[in-house]
Amino acid sequence: MPSQAQQNHLLIIEDDKGRREYILDGPTYSIGRDPKCDIRLVSQFVSRRHATLVQLTNDDDGTYAYRIVDGNLKGKNSANGLLVNGRKLQAHTLKNEDEVVFGPQVRAVYYLLKRDAILTVPPDEFDITLISPNMVGEPED
Helix, strand or coil: CCCCEEEEEEEEEEECCEEEEEEECCCEEEEECCCCCCEECCCCCCCCCCEEEEEEECCCCCCEEEEEEECCCCCCCCCCCEEECCEEECEEECCCCCEEEEECCEEEEEEEEEEECCCCCCCCCCCCCCCCHHHCCCCCC
16 A cells, blocks of 8 residues: 655744744635735735635645735735745745745745655554564573
C-alpha cells in the first residue's frame, strides 16, 4: 500500500495587530481590512478587499495549491496591489516561504508543509521472529 504525502497550508499574517497563523484548507479566502473578510488585515494602508486566495486542485495526485489574486474575484483590484517576493503581481501560485506584502508593515508568509503519511497497519501475522532461551549463549570473555 503506497503512502500518500500529507499537506498543510499555513499563512502567517503580520500587521498592526501582531502575528497570526491561519491553516488553509477551504476553497477560497478573502483577505482585507473589511471585518467580513475571512482573513482580516489590521492596517489603514490595505484595501477592504485586498486579495483573494483560491485553491487549485492537482487532478493527478489530489494535492492542491493556493493562488493569490489581487483584489476580489469580480476583477476589482486593490488600491496598492500585491508584492510577492518583491515583485508587483496581479496573481501568483504560492510556493513554500513566499512573502506577500499588502502594505507598509503588513505582510504574509506562506508555508507548504509536506510529510509522508505513516501507515498504521497491523503487522503481518506470519512476520514473527521467535527466540528460544537456548539460542542466547553466554557472553564470551
